[in-house]
Amino acid sequence: MNIGVIPVSLACAAMSAGGCDGRVCTLIGCQDSFGATVRSADGSFPSGAHRVEALADGTSLTCTFVYPDQGASTHLCDALDVIVWPETTCTDTMMDGAVSHSCEPIPGKFYESIALPGTPGQVHVWQYVDDSAVLDAAVAPSYQAVAPNGSECGPISRQASVSWMFQ
Secondary structure (H helix, E strand, O other): OOOOOHHHHHHHHHHOOOOOOOOOHHHHHHOOOEEEEEEOOOOOOEEEEEEEEEOOOOOOEEEEEEEEOOOOOOEEEEEEEEEEEEEEEEEEEOOOOEHHHHHHHEEEEEEEEEEEEEEOOOEEEEEEEEEEEEEEEEEEEOEEOOOOOOOOOOOOEEEEEEEEEEE
């Protein structure tokens, strides 16, 4: 018996996550999700006590927060995530053959991201600021396959996104 010989199948498994064909797969994760981006026409974001209500395939979800707050702009509420982001302007600068990418926030300009896990077939979202309605939007999302590591490597998730405007 020659103990210096390793069976081909074990050697391939040891070489890479992609096997003997030379492909190496990254391990970037993804999950099924629905997302909405919400903006106002002038880029401002309403101040006050916010209440976001979502009805996703018959399941009710609520998230409340005050804007502007003193802490982070991320609000994780059960299965409903709401994030307030600054609008940015980005520039690419080339120097000595390298490209530098930088982004700066635009003062007073913000937008909101609303995220739900899974692949709900029907989504209805309402948003109130100080009990005044600022958003009433509904959609039957269309999901696309997303494979951040390549379709050969997995995982593959289904994601949908929409854009809405505050009233």
